[in-house]
Amino acid sequence: MTRVYFVLGYLGSGKTTFVRDFLSRRGGRNAVLVNDFGAEDVDGVLLTGSAEKVESIFDGSVFCSCRSEHFVEAMLRLSQEKFDTILVETSGLANPFQMRKLFGYINDRAGNVFTFSGAVCVADAANLEKVLYTLNAVKMQIAAADVILLNKTDLVGEETLLRAERAVRTLNTDAPIYRTVGARLPSEEFPVRERVLPAMIEDITVQKAKISFSRRLAEDERRLLCVRLAPFCHRIKGVLECENGYTVYEFSDGAESLYPTDRAGNFLIVLAAGKFSLRKKAEEILKETGVEGTVC
Amino acid sequence: MGKKLIFDILEHKRAERPAWVPFSGIHAGKLTGVTAIEVLKDEEKLYEALMQVNKLYRPDGQPVLFDLQVEAEILGCELQWSEDTPPTVKTHPYDEERLIPCRCKMPTKESGRLPMILRTMERLKKSVGDTTALYGLVCGPFTLASHLRGTEIFMDMFDEPEYVCDLIAYCADFILEEAKLYVEAGMDVIAVVDPLVSQISSDHFEEFLSAPYTKIFAEIKKMGAYSSFFVCGDATRNVESMCKTSPDSISVDENIRIPDIRPITEKYNVVVGGNIPLTTVMLHGSQQDNMKYVVELIESVEDNCHNFIVSPGCDMPYDTPVENTIGAAQAVIEFDKVKELVKNYEGTDYSKFEVVIPDYANLKKPLLEVFTIDSSSCAACTYMMGIANAAKEKYGDKIDVVEYKFTVKENIARVMKMGIKQLPCIFINGELKYSSIIPGLDELSKDIEAKF
Numbered sequence: 001m002t003r004v005y006f007v008l009g010y011l012g013s014g015k016t017t018f019v020r021d022f023l024s025r026r027g028g029r030n031a032v033l034v035n036d037f038g039a040e041d042v043d044g045v046l047l048t049g050s051a052e053k054v055e056s057i058f059d060g061s062v063f064c065s066c067r068s069e070h071f072v073e074a075m076l077r078l079s080q081e082k083f084d085t086i087l088v089e090t091s092g093l094a095n096p097f098q099m100r101k102l103f104g105y106i107n108d109r110a111g112n113v114f115t116f117s118g119a120v121c122v123a124d125a126a127n128l129e130k131v132l133y134t135l136n137a138v139k140m141q142i143a144a145a146d147v148i149l150l151n152k153t154d155l156v157g158e159e160t161l162l163r164a165e166r167a168v169r170t171l172n173t174d175a176p177i178y179r180t181v182g183a184r185l186p187s188e189e190f191p192v193r194e195r196v197l198p199a200m201i202e203d204i205t206v207q208k209a210k211i212s213f214s215r216r217l218a219e220d221e222r223r224l225l226c227v228r229l230a231p232f233c234h235r236i237k238g239v240l241e242c243e244n245g246y247t248v249y250e251f252s253d254g255a256e257s258l259y260p261t262d263r264a265g266n267f268l269i270v271l272a273a274g275k276f277s278l279r280k281k282a283e284e285i286l287k288e289t290g291v292e293g294t295v296c
Numbered sequence: 297m298g299k300k301l302i303f304d305i306l307e308h309k310r311a312e313r314p315a316w317v318p319f320s321g322i323h324a325g326k327l328t329g330v331t332a333i334e335v336l337k338d339e340e341k342l343y344e345a346l347m348q349v350n351k352l353y354r355p356d357g358q359p360v361l362f363d364l365q366v367e368a369e370i371l372g373c374e375l376q377w378s379e380d381t382p383p384t385v386k387t388h389p390y391d392e393e394r395l396i397p398c399r400c401k402m403p404t405k406e407s408g409r410l411p412m413i414l415r416t417m418e419r420l421k422k423s424v425g426d427t428t429a430l431y432g433l434v435c436g437p438f439t440l441a442s443h444l445r446g447t448e449i450f451m452d453m454f455d456e457p458e459y460v461c462d463l464i465a466y467c468a469d470f471i472l473e474e475a476k477l478y479v480e481a482g483m484d485v486i487a488v489v490d491p492l493v494s495q496i497s498s499d500h501f502e503e504f505l506s507a508p509y510t511k512i513f514a515e516i517k518k519m520g521a522y523s524s525f526f527v528c529g530d531a532t533r534n535v536e537s538m539c540k541t542s543p544d545s546i547s548v549d550e551n552i553r554i555p556d557i558r559p560i561t562e563k564y565n566v567v568v569g570g571n572i573p574l575t576t577v578m579l580h581g582s583q584q585d586n587m588k589y590v591v592e593l594i595e596s597v598e599d600n601c602h603n604f605i606v607s608p609g610c611d612m613p614y615d616t617p618v619e620n621t622i623g624a625a626q627a628v629i630e631f632d633k634v635k636e637l638v639k640n641y642e643g644t645d646y647s648k649f650e651v652v653i654p655d656y657a658n659l660k661k662p663l664l665e666v667f668t669i670d671s672s673s674c675a676a677c678t679y680m681m682g683i684a685n686a687a688k689e690k691y692g693d694k695i696d697v698v699e700y701k702f703t704v705k706e707n708i709a710r711v712m713k714m715g716i717k718q719l720p721c722i723f724i725n726g727e728l729k730y731s732s733i734i735p736g737l738d739e740l741s742k743d744i745e746a747k748f
Binding site: 069072 | 450451453454458495496499530575576613615
């Protein structure tokens, strides 16, 4: 039987680093199938030499997730070669649930020579919040994973890591989460389960609220408000009135950044993940801090 | 039927049957033996391939060119071409800086591949435009914006949403200019194809796409054309938001179950189209699998002669076997007969039929056996039988010609006994000579004369 792993994760999260490291510590005959949908075969080139066979496939447009004929054909070809392990490095925009379905179909056609050994999701700790906010595919990849590597942890603070872990847990309640720097999987022991897409995936992961202010906030009250909001929010950003006009304001990892803008406004947009009402929470914090604002 | 049927359905009238729109983009090239590159770049080859699609698949509606990179190419993206898939965008001109392209780059009749595309549209309109509704496809504004900006656009949605709105607004204006040219060239339906829509939440759809799409579909209506909104991937959550932008129809792929979204599309009185699976059914399935899938799909949709179009989930794979699409077409066009046929095929013990196979080695004259789904209704079968009849006319008593229709149980047994997988086909003296692709009389004559 050939063990097959799916390597999931958004572009730049460290999937290729994971594949190289994983294979460097593994004996036997190994193959990698890079399903990156992109025109530039960067990952395929980077992986050359890391396995007996590295095959890149392009199934059409980088943004088109419905084409899979080359993936199916490549897996059927590989099924003939009796590898010990095959790593399938998926596209950053892949739907892993659809891939699992296809894998079952492929395995039937190949005479059940494959055994699914798990889905490893590599997530870039620095941008996980952003991509979770914008991309359904990333939410699905987290939800479908049997083990999650929160990678590049050296580039972010503890607060961001905790928020990232919390966001992961809203999508996947049981897969082990490892904090990593070079996408090294500490243990290959993890349970492989049939996973299902959470029914309300976007509703439990993305909430947005706008807090509008009727007057210019003093520096202290602005900071106090954001410090109190931060543990619940992925992002605090907006346009605020300042002494000389308006400023784009962002609060991240305990630090404020401000730069001038011509755009008029006096509001903050806050984004959060979790099973709670962000609007209610923002109203509570406004009340506690005494900052006057309206949440909508 | 044909064009009128599509128009009736897009006008939300109750029709005789669901409409049939095969998305033969690059696959059209396979029918005439040319590559995806040729069919997407060469007017003559594209036109010939589309005429073949029209002839073999009997579409009620058909797209002219299925390539979501046409607009990106005009706006400065480099493409990487492939012989059996659509091209991919290789470079993103705004991946380093958040810029909006100049208005001077709005498309004209001379931009990029548009001259070739517009001429083909005009020719096809003249040839089949009276009977077939023609679809002009444009890349959706979100996917076009991501072609220009690359994957950074997903970070921008978080960091600089105003920029994303501006870029999408530009792309919406761009495709509206392109749509105007397509309508002038005779397109009846403008399909806006935006695969990336499935990647975002319904909140993001409302934030970034509701306004531009509402504008796009209102403008297409003003142009006097129908509109369609194509997505791929699991866009189930966005279907309601999509419907609210008021397209005449939406088209989805296998990731969405049509019965699941039908209550929503009906609530907004939007036609829904889809969704024969591209790889598992169309590419790798058998002809029977395709007929069965389409029969079950049609049966799964309530009130299926209203607001419903059967089509592949997206642009068909290049190598889709011709007979599979013929089978799918037949299932839409002759639903009752094919349903019966599928039932017979699956529910009958054919070993009890005594099929006598001719003694091919000792025939007195060449024997042409034409196996069809049904030459009275399946277009490809009609042509296949037509060419056999033409040979019979030419050679008279010197040859024998016999047709076996798959709609007759005894013939199903014969097809099984002979191991035939694809219909229509012609055997000469027991040897498979033509499968799905119809030969010319000269070619067929040579094969017959070789047996005299």
